[in-house]
Each structure stands twice: as structure tokens, then as C-alpha cells.
Amino acid sequence: MYYDPVEAMDRAALEELQVERLKETIANARKSPFYGARLAGVNPEDFKTPADITKLPFTTKDDLRSQYPHGLLTRPLDDFVRLHASSGTTGTPTAVFYTQKDLDTWADLMARSMHCCGCRKSDVCQNMSGYGLFTGGLGIHYGAERLGMLTIPAGAGNTKRQIKLIRDHNVSVLHIIPSFALYFAQKVEEAGYNVKEMPWRIALIGAEPHTEEARRKIEEMMHIKAYNSYGLSEMNGPGVAFECVEQKGMHLWEDAYIAEIINPDTGEHVAEGEIGELVMTTILRDGMPIIRYRTRDLTRFIPGQCGCGRTHRRIDRIAGRADDMMILKGVNIYPMQIEQTLMAMPEVGQNYLIELVREGVSDQMRVKVEIKDEFFVEDMRALQGLQKQIAKNLCNEILITPRVELCQSDSIPKAEGKAVRVVDRRGEED
Amino acid sequence: MYYDPVEAMDRAALEELQVERLKETIANARKSPFYGARLAGVNPEDFKTPADITKLPFTTKDDLRSQYPHGLLTRPLDDFVRLHASSGTTGTPTAVFYTQKDLDTWADLMARSMHCCGCRKSDVCQNMSGYGLFTGGLGIHYGAERLGMLTIPAGAGNTKRQIKLIRDHNVSVLHIIPSFALYFAQKVEEAGYNVKEMPWRIALIGAEPHTEEARRKIEEMMHIKAYNSYGLSEMNGPGVAFECVEQKGMHLWEDAYIAEIINPDTGEHVAEGEIGELVMTTILRDGMPIIRYRTRDLTRFIPGQCGCGRTHRRIDRIAGRADDMMILKGVNIYPMQIEQTLMAMPEVGQNYLIELVREGVSDQMRVKVEIKDEFFVEDMRALQGLQKQIAKNLCNEILITPRVELCQSDSIPKAEGKAVRVVDRRGEED
Ligand SMILES: [Zn+2]
Ligand SMILES: [Zn+2]
Numbered sequence: 001m002y003y004d005p006v007e008a009m010d011r012a013a014l015e016e017l018q019v020e021r022l023k024e025t026i027a028n029a030r031k032s033p034f035y036g037a038r039l040a041g042v043n044p045e046d047f048k049t050p051a052d053i054t055k056l057p058f059t060t061k062d063d064l065r066s067q068y069p070h071g072l073l074t075r076p077l078d079d080f081v082r083l084h085a086s087s088g089t090t091g092t093p094t095a096v097f098y099t100q101k102d103l104d105t106w107a108d109l110m111a112r113s114m115h116c117c118g119c120r121k122s123d124v125c126q127n128m129s130g131y132g133l134f135t136g137g138l139g140i141h142y143g144a145e146r147l148g149m150l151t152i153p154a155g156a157g158n159t160k161r162q163i164k165l166i167r168d169h170n171v172s173v174l175h176i177i178p179s180f181a182l183y184f185a186q187k188v189e190e191a192g193y194n195v196k197e198m199p200w201r202i203a204l205i206g207a208e209p210h211t212e213e214a215r216r217k218i219e220e221m222m223h224i225k226a227y228n229s230y231g232l233s234e235m236n237g238p239g240v241a242f243e244c245v246e247q248k249g250m251h252l253w254e255d256a257y258i259a260e261i262i263n264p265d266t267g268e269h270v271a272e273g274e275i276g277e278l279v280m281t282t283i284l285r286d287g288m289p290i291i292r293y294r295t296r297d298l299t300r301f302i303p304g305q306c307g308c309g310r311t312h313r314r315i316d317r318i319a320g321r322a323d324d325m326m327i328l329k330g331v332n333i334y335p336m337q338i339e340q341t342l343m344a345m346p347e348v349g350q351n352y353l354i355e356l357v358r359e360g361v362s363d364q365m366r367v368k369v370e371i372k373d374e375f376f377v378e379d380m381r382a383l384q385g386l387q388k389q390i391a392k393n394l395c396n397e398i399l400i401t402p403r404v405e406l407c408q409s410d411s412i413p414k415a416e417g418k419a420v421r422v423v424d425r426r427g428e429e430d
Numbered sequence: 431m432y433y434d435p436v437e438a439m440d441r442a443a444l445e446e447l448q449v450e451r452l453k454e455t456i457a458n459a460r461k462s463p464f465y466g467a468r469l470a471g472v473n474p475e476d477f478k479t480p481a482d483i484t485k486l487p488f489t490t491k492d493d494l495r496s497q498y499p500h501g502l503l504t505r506p507l508d509d510f511v512r513l514h515a516s517s518g519t520t521g522t523p524t525a526v527f528y529t530q531k532d533l534d535t536w537a538d539l540m541a542r543s544m545h546c547c548g549c550r551k552s553d554v555c556q557n558m559s560g561y562g563l564f565t566g567g568l569g570i571h572y573g574a575e576r577l578g579m580l581t582i583p584a585g586a587g588n589t590k591r592q593i594k595l596i597r598d599h600n601v602s603v604l605h606i607i608p609s610f611a612l613y614f615a616q617k618v619e620e621a622g623y624n625v626k627e628m629p630w631r632i633a634l635i636g637a638e639p640h641t642e643e644a645r646r647k648i649e650e651m652m653h654i655k656a657y658n659s660y661g662l663s664e665m666n667g668p669g670v671a672f673e674c675v676e677q678k679g680m681h682l683w684e685d686a687y688i689a690e691i692i693n694p695d696t697g698e699h700v701a702e703g704e705i706g707e708l709v710m711t712t713i714l715r716d717g718m719p720i721i722r723y724r725t726r727d728l729t730r731f732i733p734g735q736c737g738c739g740r741t742h743r744r745i746d747r748i749a750g751r752a753d754d755m756m757i758l759k760g761v762n763i764y765p766m767q768i769e770q771t772l773m774a775m776p777e778v779g780q781n782y783l784i785e786l787v788r789e790g791v792s793d794q795m796r797v798k799v800e801i802k803d804e805f806f807v808e809d810m811r812a813l814q815g816l817q818k819q820i821a822k823n824l825c826n827e828i829l830i831t832p833r834v835e836l837c838q839s840d841s842i843p844k845a846e847g848k849a850v851r852v853v854d855r856r857g858e859e860d
Contacts, residue, residue: 069598078552081575083582083599095599103575122508131561131568132585138561138571145511145533152513155562168499169513169525 003115003147004108006255007310014311018050018258021283026056029289031074034067039291050258053281058267058292064094064234072288073097080287084135084233096135096233099287103142106236109253110143113242114173116251116310117227118202121148125173126166128180130156135237136206140175143239149173156180159187170199178210178218185221195223204229206238209318213343228317234293235280241315249302249314256284259315260292261301263332264322275300275334277322278315296322298334326356326422328363333398335421338367341397347375347386351412354402354422363426365402367394370409433545433577434538436685437740444741448480448688451713456486459719461504464497469721483688483711488697488722494524494664502718503527510717514565514663526565526663529717533572536666539683540573543672544603546681546740547657548632551578555603556596558610560586565667566636570605573669579603586610589617600629608640608648615651625653634659636668639748643773658747664723665710671745679732679744686714689745690722691731693762694752705730705764707752708745726752728764756786756852758793763828765851768797771827777805777816781842784832784852793856795832797824800839 002008009017023044029035030042038057046055070077082098098106119125125144131137131153144151152169154162156177162184165171176184181203188195203222205215206229218226230250231238240257241250252259261276262269270276278295298321302314319336326333335354342348349370357364369390377383387404395401432438439447453474459465460472468487476485500507512528528536549555555574561567561583574581582599584592586607592614595601606614611633618625633652635645636659648656660680661668670687671680682689691706692699700706708725728751732744749766756763765784772778779800787794799820807813817834825831 077554077580078578080580081578083554083580085582085595085598093594093598097580100575100578124507124513130585132583138583141568145530148508148511148530150507150510150513150527152515153562153568155560164523165515168515168523 002310003112007112007116007251007312009255009311011311014254015050017255018283019047019052021255022047022050022053022258022281025281025283025285025289025291028074028286029072029291032072032288034063034071035289035291053258053260053292054269056281056292058279058294059290060294061094061296064290065092068092069095070097072290074289075099075287084133084237086233094234096236097288098236101286102236102288105256105284105286106139106239107142107146109236109256110139110239111146112253113229113239114140114143114147114149114204116242116244116308117204118225118245119144119147119149119173123149123172123202124152124169124199125149125175126152126154126162126169126171128154128156128162128174128176128184135231135233136175139231139237139239140204144173144175159184160191163188163191163193166198166200167193172199173202173204174200174224175204178205178208178214181205181218181226182221185218195221198223200224202227206231209320211339211343212317230315230318232295232297234290234295235282236285240280244306244308244310246307248306249316251306251310251312252315254312257281258283259301259313261299264294264296264325265327265332270300273300273303275316275319275337294322298322298324298336324422326354326424328356328365328400331399333365333400337397338394339421341393342367342369342390345390345393347371348390349409351410351414352421353412356422356424356426358426365400366405367402368405368407368412370407370412373409376406376408432740433542437542437546437681437742439685439741441741444684445480447685448713449477449482451685452477452480452483452688452711455711455713455715455719455721458504458716459502459721462502462718464493464501465719465721480688483690483722484699486711486722488709488724489720490724491524491664491726494720495522498522499525500527502720504719505529505717514563514667516663524664526666527718528666531716532666532718535686535714535716536569536669537572537576539666539686540569540669541576542683543659543669544570544573544577544579544634546672546674546738547634548655548675549574549577549579549603553579553602553632554582554599554629555579555605556582556584556592556599556601558584558586558592558604558606558614565661565663566605569661569667569669570634574603574605589614590621593618593621593623596628596630597623602629603632603634604630604654605634608635608638608644611635611648611656612651615648625651628653630654632657636660639750641769641773642747660745660748662725662727664720664725665712666715670710674736674738674740676737678736679746681736681740681742682745684742687711688713689731689743691729694724694726694755695757695762700730703730703733705746705749705767724752728752728754728766754852756784756854758786758795758830761829763795763830767827768824769851771823772797772799772820775820775823777801778820779839781840781844782851783842786852786854786856788856795830796835797832798835798837798842800837800842803839806836806838 026044080097085095086093129137203224203226227243230241241252243250258281260279264277278297280293282289298319299315349372351370353368355366391404456474510527515525516523559567633654633656635656657673660671671682673680688711690709694707708727710723728749729745779802781800783798785796821834
């Protein structure tokens with residue numbers, strides 16, 4: 001039923017395993033120049049529970065940059081067989097180095113991840129993402145082979161060839177970039193095929209942030225089940241957390257990582273279920289362990305048990321970047337909280353805009369919300385009721401009551417590329 | 431000294447190993463629908479020496495097409511983990527399937543190949559070719575990791591980033607497409623670096639046919655040693671034959687393949703050292719053995735022992751495609767024979783043209799040859815002497831005396847892309 005029995009391990013035993021691996025990780029990390037200095041005063045024996053991890057300092061992206069290229073390596077360079085680097089050509093890049101053991105661990109975690117959402121040895125997997133330095137390509141590739149799927153390294157682009165390969169080889173699993181999926185579905189239809197007759201059943205969609213709505217649209221248009229994946233190259237790449245068939249959050253593999261959610265301002269853990277910055281520690285990495293890495297990614301632990309029986313905690317889809325956090329009247333607010341609240345309401349259309357303004361000495365939030373045509377009726381009472389309901393729902397989520405303004409479809413200018421949803425006018429003169 | 435002791439195995443023992451593996455291959459191949467029928471009457475016990483392979487029928491590209499996709503598979507599809515397919519979107523493509531065992535064999539052969547030209551575990555290898563369905567990318571990648579080199583999956587393109595990675599990580603081995611190498615050397619100089627100060631020492635250049643002259647130019651301009659590689663996806667991909675540090679031909683790994691050189695017209699073996707079509711049999715492939723495959727590639731076995739001590743026979747660089755063969759007065763002639771003869775003469779310039787014409791009832795060959803400016807002097811006797819010498823050298827190689835015409839530099843029109851070197855005017859009215 002599970003790829004690895006550890007997936008359903010009893011929590012107490014799992015946490016014991018985490019502590020044991022954390023201790024090993026500290027001892028191992030101290031062989032690197034960076035952690036050798038930074039963890040000099042740390043005694044591994046002081047760690048009794050996973051929560052003791054808070055005794056360790058954070059590691060930031062700037063640390064990785066300043067230690068580029070070799071400061072975090074615990075072994076001679078000769079022991080490493082893979083390097084992935086951030087793609088920047090200006091500024092100091094970051095690089096992640098893997099030993100053969102690390103590649104094996106990563107492939108195992110990837111295979112487990114794909115198995116978790118229903119992929120099996122008998123599946124045929126077409127990897128439609130680019131390869132190269134981007135960890136998504138080779139990460140999925142090695143995992144698919146490890147799971148024993150027939151793996152087609154199609155790479156990105158060439159839609160016609162992709163369709164031919166899928167049809168010729170009965171491809172049942174696609175790894176596809178979310179923003180490409182809808183375009184691809186359209187191309188398949190244009191080529192004269194019915195998506196319902198395509199052999200695929202599972203789409204692995206990671207690499208780009210996307211909304212639940214986008215996922216549902218992909219599922220509907222491609223006639224497929226789409227599963228979210230979370231990863232970042234600092235933590236190997238994909239295979240950090242993955243959705244199970246329940247599609248209610250991504251299981252984060254806690255035998256390989258210790259995850260924390262913190263308030264990005266204070267560095268303290270947030271309350272169970274609250275959104276904050278994901279902080280990650282590798283506890284199964286050989287050549288380049290990273291401790292309490294500030295991912296800048298915002299998410300939350302989903303409370304409760306998962307129906308699939310796995311005991312590893314689930315994280316919610318990424319709710320933006322820590323740098324997107326707004327502070328209003330002393331409260332931390334994330335744009336994604338507002339988006340999720342709005343998109344859960346059937347009356348709300350495609351677009352919205354958050355404005356932060358100063359009114360006298362007090363900061364205010366205004367939220368402009370497009371309403372679907374069928375709800376934008378000439379009934380002032382109905383509209384006012386809707387306006388109040390939106391404000392109330394938002395207040396429940398963000399603890400502040402914003403001023404809500406209803407707009408007609410397409411009245412809010414659409415941004416090219418990444419939508420600009422927040423405008424901070426508090427510094428402007430009125 | 432060798433990656434695998436088999437590289438220097440005694441010839442008699444090596445041939446015994448070949449026969450044993452050929453028998454296993456026949457038995458295995460017969461599990462596939464295609465060979466099950468085609469080899470129905472074959473008795474593996476009839477094979478006593480590698481030469482007995484001539485008792486088996488050829489396999490052609492058309493056979494692979496007609497058997498697409500599964501006709502050559504000896505196992506259920508479930509046992510395969512990789513598929514590479516030819517990139518055509520029209521017509522019937524060909525596909526090659528690999529089991530995990532096949533991927534391991536391939537990675538071992540690739541690691542051995544790279545070790546053979548001087549790559550070591552302590553090297554850093556930047557893979558500058560595209561990944562995806564092209565077997566060159568993943569082939570080199572898996573082999574580099576298997577050898578234990580730090581492998582950077584840079585992929586194609588982005589020259590600036592390639593240079594930065596090479597400098598930042600002391601890259602000593604490049605896998606680079608020959609036609610890109612000279613452009614790249616220029617870009618490195620333009621970026622303000624001296625190629626002599628770049629950390630590289632070895633370039634692996636395969637994937638595209640190129641001349642010895644092109645190799646020497648790459649070596650000179652990049653200040654590197656460049657090694658030839660031969661492979662084709664039907665035989666896994668790269669790693670079929672590879673140059674050793676002697677740079678006198680490519681050792682073809684005879685423990686994994688039985689190679690023959692045949693006259694493409696008659697199908698008979700050519701005499702030792704003569705050019706002909708390379709025919710290949712996999713004797714270490716698990717899931718999709720291929721027997722006596724007509725590669726259409728022209729080459730010859732290089733006679734004699736190699737100074738490196740390896741006993742596996744060497745093939746010469748690919749001298750074109752069997753389809754390029756000309757028949758003149760009953761003699762088979764390959765354009766590459768003429769090219770090699772001409773380029774070995776210091777007086778000969780960049781370009782030449784072969785014309786086949788009918789004079790009365792007899793066919794003739796005319797060869798127009800550009801002469802370097804410093805040799806194109808106003809001394810008719812010297813020029814006539816040169817003309818005669820070229821004709822004589824060509825006759826020694828192709829057994830026919832062509833009419834040689836000397837031309838000035840740049841007087842022969844240059845073709846875009848692949849140079850057209852042969853014009854057959856025998857069907858034209860004069
Ligand atoms: Zn679950
Ligand atoms: Zn040699």
C-alpha cells in the first residue's frame with residue numbers, strides 16, 4: 001500500500017527517528033567550514049525532541065550565497081557526483097552538491113512521492129519539463145525510473161511530438177508545468193483528439209505556484225487527476241512534499257526533513273494550522289546538510305489525520321513568499337489568505353486588488369473584488385449583502401475588516417505575467 | 431589503469447566471451463515477436479566463433495520501423511524503465527526501450543569510455559548538450575556520475591552561464607557539440623578570458639560527424655584535448671566506441687557489441703582495414719537485443735595494436751553514410767576517402783567538389799580542389815606537379831585516377847549547412 005513503510009510510521013517512533021537523525025546531522029554538518037564555526041558550541045546530546053531544533057540558528061539564502069561554492073560541504077569535492085546551481089549570471093549564485101548517496105535518497109523520496117499519488121511500476125511516465133540545472137527535470141526522471149515506470153524523457157516543447165509519444169506509448173502519467181497544461185489540452189483538441197480518449201490519468205504539477213482553482217481547471221480540461229508537488233533545490237529539488245490521492249495537502253516527508261512554520265518577523269513557531277514561513281532541515285543528507293533553512297515560502301500545517309493513513313504531516317499549497325507579507329495594525333496578513341477566502345465564494349469573479357492606504361493616523365485595507373455577471377444585479381440590497389458577507393469572511397481569516405468594493409467583470413486591469421494583487425499606498429501623499 | 435579489466439582482455443578470451451554472449455543473445459532475442467519468427471530456424475549451438483555471426487540475417491532501420499513500438503522487446507513492457515525515440519513527427523518513428531539492467535550496462539560502458547580518454551573521478555564534468563530524447567545528453571550524464579565525476583547538467587545554450595559555471599567549479603571535462611565548440615571558444619575570448627587559463631583539459635565531442643581537421647582546430651582554439659565518441663540510439667546511444675588518449679581511432683567495446691564491416695552492396699565482409707558499412711550486434715542487452723544492425727555508417731577497422739594496451743578493435747571516424755557511396759567503373763568510392771586524402775596535403779585549402787560525368791560510354795570523376803593562396807603561384811610547372819600529385823594520391827586511395835582541377839581559394843561556392851561535395855551529372859545531357 002505504501003512505497004516505504006516509514007510513510008505510516010507511528011508518530012512517536014517517527015519523532016524519535018527525527019531526533020536521532022538530527023543529532024547525526026549536527027555531527028555531520030560540523031565537518032563543513034560553515035557549520036563547523038556556526039555550530040561550534042552546540043552539543044548534539046541536548047536534542048531530545050524535534051522541538052529542540054529551535055536551539056539551532058537559522059540558515060538563510062544569504063548564508064548560502066556567502067558560502068558559495070563549497071562552504072557547506074562536509075566531504076572532499078571528489079566525493080560529489082552532481083551539482084545543481086541557481087541560474088543567475090549576475091550576483092552570487094547558490095549551488096547544491098550531491099553525493100551518490102544523496103542522489104539515491106532523492107530518487108527514493110521522488111519514487112515515494114509519485115507512488116503516493118497513485119503512480120505504479122506499470123505506468124508510463126512522460127517527463128514534459130526541461131532537464132538541465134533545473135532540479136525538476138532530473139528529479140522527476142530519476143524518481144520515475146526508481147519507481148520502475150517506463151520513463152520518456154520528452155523534455156519541454158514540441159507539442160506535436162509530445163502528443164504522438166503519449167498516444168503511441170499509452171502514457172498514463174505526465175509531469176507538466178501548470179501554466180503549460182491548459183495550453184496543451186487545447187492543442188490536443190486542436191489536433192483532433194478528445195482529451196477523454198487520451199491514455200493519461202495522472203498529472204504531476206509542481207515547479208510553479210498555482211491556485212486550487214487552476215488545478216481544478218487543469219483536471220477538468222485535461223480529464224486527468226492533478227497532484228501538487230513541493231520542493232526547492234536547497235532541499236534536493238522536488239520530492240520534499242507531495243499530495244496523496246486524497247488531494248488535501250502535501251505530505252512532507254518527515255523522515256528526511258524536519259519542517260517548522262515560523263512567524264517570519266519573530267522567528268517563533270506559529271500556532272498549529274496558522275500560515276507562516278516554512279523552515280526546513282535536512283536530516284538525511286550526506287554531503288551538504290542544511291539546518292533550519294528559511295525557505296521564504298508561506299504555508300501552514302494542515303491539522304488532523306489524512307484519510308490515506310500516512311502519518312507525515314501535510315503542508316498546504318504555497319501561499320506566496322514571506323516577502324509578500326503585509327503588516328497592518330500589527331497583524332501579519334498574506335495575500336494568499338485573501339485570495340483563498342475570495343475564491344471560495346461562488347459570487348466572486350477572476351480578479352481582485354488589495355490596496356493599503358493611510359487614513360489619518362490609521363492604516364486601512366481596501367479590497368476591490370470583481371463579481372460574476374450573474375451576481376452583479378440591479379438589486380442594491382443584494383449587492384450590499386454580498387459586500388458585507390465578503391468583509392465578514394475576510395475578517396474571519398485575517399482578523400481585520402477591510403473595506404470591500406464590488407466591481408464588474410474585467411474592470412480591474414489585468415497584469416501581464418504574475419498578477420499584482422497588492423498595492424501599498426501608505427507612503428503616498430493623498 | 432583501465433576502468434574494467436575486460437578492456438585489455440586477451441583476444442582469444444574476448445572472442446570466447448563474444449560467442450558465449452552471442453548465444454545468450456540469440457536465445458534471448460527469440461523471446462521477442464520479431465526475432466522469434468526471424469530466428470526460428472537458428473540453433474545457438476551452431477555458433478563457435480564470432481565469424482559465425484554471418485549465419486544470422488541483418489536487421490535494418492525499416493525492420494525497426496515495421497516493428498514499432500514493441501516488436502523487438504523480449505520482456506513485458508512493465509519491465510522497462512526508459513524509452514528513447516527518434517524525433518520524427520511524420521512517418522513511423524523508431525523507439526529503443528531499456529530495462530534497469532540495460533541502463534546500468536549503458537552507464538558502465540559510458541563511464542569506461544570517459545575513463546578511456548583520461549577522465550577520472552576527481553574531474554568535474556559539464557554536460558553542455560541538450561537532454562531529453564536525444565541519447566547523448568542522458569548517456570553522458572549517467573556515465574559521468576557512474577565514473578564519480580562531479581557532474582553539472584548545464585544543458586545546451588546560455589553561453590554566459592556556461593562560462594561562469596566552468597570558472598566557478600573548475601570544470602575539467604566538457605561534453606560539447608563539435609559545431610558549438612569553436613563558437614564557444616570565441617565567446618570565452620570575447621568575455622575577456624584567455625582559453626589557456628580556463629580549467630578545462632578534455633572535450634568529449636561526438637553526436638555530429640566532423641573531420642580530423644575540425645578536431646585539431648577545436649583543440650587549438652580551446653587549448654584542450656578533444657576525443658571522439660561514437661554511438662547510435664539503436665545501440666543505446668553514446669558509449670559504443672570511444673577514443674583513448676592515443677587519439678588513433680575509437681575502441682569499440684567488443685564485450686558488449688559484435689561489430690562487422692561489410693560491403694553495403696553485397697553484404698559480405700570487406701578486407702581488413704577497408705572502409706564499409708558498420709554492422710552491430712548487441713551481446714549485452716537485456717530488454718531489446720538487436721542483431722546485425724545495418725547502421726549505414728561508413729568506417730573501417732584500424733589494423734594493428736593500440737599503444738594503450740586495450741585489445742578491443744578500433745574503428746576510424748565515421749566516413750559518411752552508406753547512402754553516400756558512389757560506384758564508378760564497378761568500384762565503391764566514399765566521399766570521405768577523397769576528403770581525407772585531400773586534407774592530408776598541406777597545399778589543399780578548405781573546399782573541394784567531386785563531379786561524376788559521362789564521357790562517351792565511360793564514367794569519369796572530376797575533382798575540383800581549392801589550393802591555398804601561398805601555393806597558387808604563377809609557376810605552371812609547380813602547379814602541374816601539384817595537380818599530378820593530388821591525382822596520384824587519390825588513385826592510391828580509391829583505385830581510380832580522377833581528373834584534378836586546381837582552383838583559387840573561395841572559388842567553389844560554399845553550401846549552407848551540410849556541404850554538398852558530390853554532384854552526379856551522369857544522368858544529364860551534355
Ligand atoms: Zn494522505
Ligand atoms: Zn587505445
